[in-house]
Amino acid sequence: MAMLTTVDSPSIPIRTPRLAAMRTTSRFVLPVIALGLCACAPLARYEVAGTLAGQDVATRVDTRQAAYYLESYLPGRAADPDLATRIDETLAEIDPAPADREGLRQLSRALSTDFATMHFVSRLYADAGNRRMQDRFLELVDELSSASREEIIADLEPYHSYKIVFVPGYAYRSNVANGADFRRQRELLTELGFEPGFIETEELGSVEGNADIVARELRTLAGRHDAIVVVSTSKGGPEVAMALDALRSDPRVGNIKAWISVGGLLRGSPYADRYVGGLKGWFAKWLLRRRGQPPEILENLSTIVRRPAFDELRLPSDVLMLQYVGAPLSGHIGEETRSRYRILRRLGPNDALTLLADELIAGGFVVTEVGLDHYFRAPDIDIRTVALTYAVLDELERRASVSGPTMSGLRATTDIAVLSDIGTAAQ
Numbered sequence: 001m002a003m004l005t006t007v008d009s010p011s012i013p014i015r016t017p018r019l020a021a022m023r024t025t026s027r028f029v030l031p032v033i034a035l036g037l038c039a040c041a042p043l044a045r046y047e048v049a050g051t052l053a054g055q056d057v058a059t060r061v062d063t064r065q066a067a068y069y070l071e072s073y074l075p076g077r078a079a080d081p082d083l084a085t086r087i088d089e090t091l092a093e094i095d096p097a098p099a100d101r102e103g104l105r106q107l108s109r110a111l112s113t114d115f116a117t118m119h120f121v122s123r124l125y126a127d128a129g130n131r132r133m134q135d136r137f138l139e140l141v142d143e144l145s146s147a148s149r150e151e152i153i154a155d156l157e158p159y160h161s162y163k164i165v166f167v168p169g170y171a172y173r174s175n176v177a178n179g180a181d182f183r184r185q186r187e188l189l190t191e192l193g194f195e196p197g198f199i200e201t202e203e204l205g206s207v208e209g210n211a212d213i214v215a216r217e218l219r220t221l222a223g224r225h226d227a228i229v230v231v232s233t234s235k236g237g238p239e240v241a242m243a244l245d246a247l248r249s250d251p252r253v254g255n256i257k258a259w260i261s262v263g264g265l266l267r268g269s270p271y272a273d274r275y276v277g278g279l280k281g282w283f284a285k286w287l288l289r290r291r292g293q294p295p296e297i298l299e300n301l302s303t304i305v306r307r308p309a310f311d312e313l314r315l316p317s318d319v320l321m322l323q324y325v326g327a328p329l330s331g332h333i334g335e336e337t338r339s340r341y342r343i344l345r346r347l348g349p350n351d352a353l354t355l356l357a358d359e360l361i362a363g364g365f366v367v368t369e370v371g372l373d374h375y376f377r378a379p380d381i382d383i384r385t386v387a388l389t390y391a392v393l394d395e396l397e398r399r400a401s402v403s404g405p406t407m408s409g410l411r412a413t414t415d416i417a418v419l420s421d422i423g424t425a426a427q
Contacts, residue, residue: 043330043342044114050074052118053125054138055370060331066114074122087111091119098124098366101357104348114329117349120356121327124366133322133365133391140387145380152386153193159393162257163225164189165197167214167236170297173203182231185385192386197221201239204293206300207309211242218243222252229258229392234353234374237264238306241361245313258320258392263351263374267358268306270347271340272298303358320399321364322392326351326372337373367391 096103
């Protein structure tokens with residue numbers, strides 16, 4: 001793949017829209033039930049600086065153990081033998097895989113939530129496939145940040161045959177300012193020469209009802225396009241998962257090449273679990289009715305419903321799946337999400353709306369964003385949107401180069417030895 005040539009200043013404007021849907025679910029469903037939660041005591045007290053999964057980290061964390069893990073333990077510096085021994089002993093007893101939410105909860109209790117979050121990210125990055133995808137993503141962010149629009153368009157031109165289709169999040173029509181409709185991302189890709197698609201789901205509908213819509217639309221699109229990349233966010237994640245399960249026996253599903261899940265509520269939100277029953281649940285449903293929203297959405301987004309539903313799915317093995325996961329440390333948490341993060345942190349690493357382990361898919365790649373929560377606020381989010389799409393298209397090119405005839409417009413430049421671990425899972 002030709003490297004992007006740099007110029008003095010980028011042509012793509014750096015803006016701060018939310019990356020599709022991320023504020024949606026919490027803005028329209030969950031805050032209506034926040035019942036005077038306290039956010040008094042500081043979450044983080046220890047200043048740290050280091051590198052985690054190729055990403056520079058400078059923030060505060062919740063314990064000395066977490067600070068030592070980032071600054072000394074991961075780089076292999078024995079600055080405090082006593083702390084190093086304690087970490088060694090704990091990890092000898094509790095060393096959870098990234099998808100092991102119970103193990104991550106135990107590690108959070110044994111050392112700290114920030115420690116468990118960094119361990120989650122580190123274990124993901126140790127996987128060869130994830131490392132390659134993460135490194136390519138970060139490399140592309142740097143390249144795109146200093147490339148002209150013309151250079152970016154020229155470099156992406158071989159990928160224009162792909163149909164990139166967006167599945168929105170909750171309440172995407174009612175609150176367009178929050179980006180739930182992927183409007184900015186669609187505009188950006190159009191500027192770069194793509195013709196993105198958009199599946200109009202019921203903005204306040206159930207996961208199951210919208211999954212039927214997504215399956216129907218994808219079946220139609222697969223009859224018209226040979227190479228489709230689906231991008232979903234938040235509540236759109238479980239809807240796409242159910243749609244792919246429904247389509248797995250359809251021969252046209254082979255035209256769906258990849259699925260990018262951004263902050264997907266694949267197994268629901270433990271925060272919603274709090275309001276399924278009891279007095280809190282009654283009050284929350286009353287508030288939702290007053291706002292004209294379906295009260296049953298709380299149960300529909302709970303882990304009580306979503307976890308068993310997701311575990312029953314059988315996703316097509318030949319669809320490249322990538323999960324884009326925000327992994328905040330306690331020093332990254334702002335006032336808007338602090339109360340939710342406080343509640344969820346006792347359960348382990350989370351993005352202030354769902355557990356990080358619950359965002360993962362067996363057999364999928366994972367790209368993490370250390371420091372970003374469920375809402376993916378970043379000053380260069382436009383650049384990161386393109387970089388994430390670009391990285392997935394790169395990976396599809398690699399697959400095409402070893403699986404048979406190259407797809408129209410794609411180049412084959414990857415060494416075969418690098419491809420042996422394609423599709424390796426985070427789990």
